[in-house]
Every structure is written in structure tokens, then in C-alpha cells.
Amino acid sequence: MAGQQYWGVQGWRFAFIMMASLSLLIGLLVYLFVVDPRKTIGANRDTSENFERDELIEKGNSYESSIWTESWTATKAVMKVKTFQIIVLQGIVGSLPWTAMVFFTMWFELIGFSHNKTAALLSVFAVGCSLGSLLGGLIADRMSHIYPHSGRIMCAQFSAVMGIPFSWFLLKVIPQSVSSYFTFAVTLFMMGLTISWNGTAVNAPIFAEVVPVKHRTMIYAYDRAFEGSFSSFAAPLVGILSEQMFGYDSKSIDPIKGSAREASALSKGLLSMMAIPFGLCCLFYTPLYRYFRQDRENARVAGSKSLEIM
Incomplete structure (x- = not known):
């Protein structure tokens, strides 16, 4: 358009x-x-003594604490869960490459691709990411049955580490020329297919097992807030690295043909903000091998006690 x-x-x-x-x-x-499932549950409750007891308990609690106090208490409790801390930490680092990828459009046009071809390449990448989320979910589900305590973690590390060779091949190995269009397309598709597993196949299912059901949505929101806030620094860092370290000069760009020199400088900045964070993301998943099993068991015990009280 x-x-x-x-x-x-x-x-x-x-x-x-x-x-x-x-x-x-x-x-x-x-x-x-x-x-809303909560409304369905409420509508199905009968008017028995159990319902009256629940109502009295809720009324009593309403005088003691507000919903905000309860949410803050739950937040502080979840913040102490090691698995939550680890996933947030890797998410902060792991989101940096995805934010840096906003420069892909500019990079392809600097190489000399037209608006339409650039859009087509990015669409291929988006399709690869969509299919990758599905593929990663299927593989992670299978792995979690074979290795209940480590299967998803292995999938996460595989997906994160695959970002390193694909970033290097895309940004350094493929000749930066319009004649490499097909190679770029295949690489972007395969890259999207393998690096997009972590969110849907790993992080969300693990959160679901270590976070109380009642506060799950709120905790997901905190995770998104942390990751989004810190990952926003990636794009400015790409620009700073490209200009200050690799010699990018916007004044020498041909608005029609692009600029091979500036494309090369930008690719180096992109590689720095993609390969290194992908590697750190893979590394930061490692402590989950120790803490995930314990935190999941603690969550199950806490859930069982809550059901007994109800």
C-alpha cells in the first residue's frame, strides 16, 4: 500500500x-x-448451604481487603516464584531481537528491493512465524509427555539458539543484492518456523502450571509489561550501533536504488542486537531445569488446598 x-x-x-x-x-x-467462564460458574451455583457459606465468606472478606489488596498480595507471592522470575528475565532479553526486526523493512529497501517485494518478504516471515508457533506447540506438547519436567525447556532453548545461525546467515552470508530474493524468502520462512516457539509453546504453558488460576491473566499482563518495556530499547540501540560503530550515514542513501554500504552497516547493527540476545535467552532458560519442577509441585499443592477449603 x-x-x-x-x-x-x-x-x-x-x-x-x-x-x-x-x-x-x-x-x-x-x-x-x-x-466469561466465571459468569457461567456463578450461574450454575445452587442456593444450597455451600453457596450461602461462600457468600458469607466473600462478604466478610470484602470488609477486610479490597480486590486491589488481594491482587497485590498475589502479585508479591508470584514474584517470589523462581520460574516466574526466570521467564521474565529471558523474556526481557529474548524480546530484544524481535523489536530490532522492525528495521528489516528499511534494510531490504536499502538493498534495493521495492515496497512490494519488501512487503512480500516480511509476509513470508510472518507466515513462517505463524506456522512455527503451531509447530512448536505440537512438538512441545509431545516433549512434555516424554520429559514432563524438562521437555518444554529443551524446546525453548532450541528455538532461541536457532536464532543465532539464522540471523548470521540472513544478515552476513546471503549476498545483499536484489538477485538474492528467493534465498532471502526461504531463509526468512525457515527462520520464522524455528524461532517462534517460545511464547505459545513454552512460556504460556509453564506460566499456567506455576501461577494461580485466579490471578493468571494479571500475571500474564505483568510479564507482557516487563518484556515490552525493556525490549523497546532494542530499536534505538540498533540505530546507535549502526551509526556510531559501523558507519551508517543516512545522507548518502539513494532514495530509489538504496545503498549497499548503508545496508551492510545496518545489517551489522541488526546482527549485534539479534545474535547476542538470542544466545543469552537460551542461556537464561537453563535454571528452569532446577526450579520448574519444584514450583509446579508447589502450585499443585496450593491449588489442592484451595479446593479443599472451598
Whole structure:
């Protein structure tokens, strides 16, 4: 859509408007058709003595503490869980390469690719990531049955470490020329297929096993907040490295043909902010081999006690 107009609106603006409209539509459909499980549970409760007892307990607790106090207490408890700390730590580092990838569009156009070909390459990468999430989930589920305490961790480390050779091959080995279009496409697809496992196949299922069900959504939100906040530094760091260390100069860029020299400088900055964080991410998963099993058992015991009280 870049470089074109739709009903008098510039293409890039129209793309944002279109995505916003789709988001509003999805939100409306969720509001109309998605059923909150908590409401279903509440509707199915009978009016027996158990319900009256629960109601009295809830009323008594309401005088002692608010929902915010309860949430803060749960947050402090979860913050002490080693597995949670480790996943947040690796997530902060592991999110850096994904934020740095926003420069892929600029890099491909510096090489000389047109808007359409650049968009096609990024679409191939997005498709690879989508299929990779599914593939990673299937493999991680299988591995968790074979190795209940370490299967998902092994999948996470494999996915993280695969980012290193693919980043190196993509940014350093493939000739930075428009004639390498097919090689770029295949590499991006395979890269997306293998480096996208951690979120859906590993982190979320592990969180589900060590975090109380009642506060699971809140803890997921904390994790997203931590990772998103720190990973936002990746893009500026790519720019700083490219300019200060590798000689990137925006003034020497040809707006039509791009610039091979600047593309090379940017690729070096990208490689620095991708290969190193991918390696650290893989390394930071290692303590889970020790703590995940223990934290999961603690969560199960706590859940059993809660059910007995209810």
C-alpha cells in the first residue's frame, strides 16, 4: 500500500485505519459472543448451604481487603516464584531481537528491493512465524509427555539458539543484492518456523502450571509489561550501533536504488542486537531445569488446598 492512495488517503495511513477497523470488529465479536467462564460458574451455583457459606465468606472478606489488596498480595507471592522470575528475565532479553526486526523493512529497501517485494518478504516471515508457533506447540506438547519436567525447556532453548545461525546467515552470508530474493524468502520462512516457539509453546504453558488460576491473566499482563518495556530499547540501540560503530550515514542513501554500504552497516547493527540476545535467552532458560519442577509441585499443592477449603 505504500506509495499509493485509496480514496484520497495515503496507503500507509489507510493500512493503519484498516487494521484499527478490524480490531474494533474483533472486539465487538468478543463482546457479543465470548462467554466469561466465571459468569457461567456463578450461574450454575445452587442456593444450597455451600453457596450461602461462600457468600458469607466473600462478604466478610470484602470488609477486610479490597480486590486491589488481594491482587497485590498475589502479585508479591508470584514474584517470589523462581520460574516466574526466570521467564521474565529471558523474556526481557529474548524480546530484544524481535523489536530490532522492525528495521528489516528499511534494510531490504536499502538493498534495493521495492515496497512490494519488501512487503512480500516480511509476509513470508510472518507466515513462517505463524506456522512455527503451531509447530512448536505440537512438538512441545509431545516433549512434555516424554520429559514432563524438562521437555518444554529443551524446546525453548532450541528455538532461541536457532536464532543465532539464522540471523548470521540472513544478515552476513546471503549476498545483499536484489538477485538474492528467493534465498532471502526461504531463509526468512525457515527462520520464522524455528524461532517462534517460545511464547505459545513454552512460556504460556509453564506460566499456567506455576501461577494461580485466579490471578493468571494479571500475571500474564505483568510479564507482557516487563518484556515490552525493556525490549523497546532494542530499536534505538540498533540505530546507535549502526551509526556510531559501523558507519551508517543516512545522507548518502539513494532514495530509489538504496545503498549497499548503508545496508551492510545496518545489517551489522541488526546482527549485534539479534545474535547476542538470542544466545543469552537460551542461556537464561537453563535454571528452569532446577526450579520448574519444584514450583509446579508447589502450585499443585496450593491449588489442592484451595479446593479443599472451598
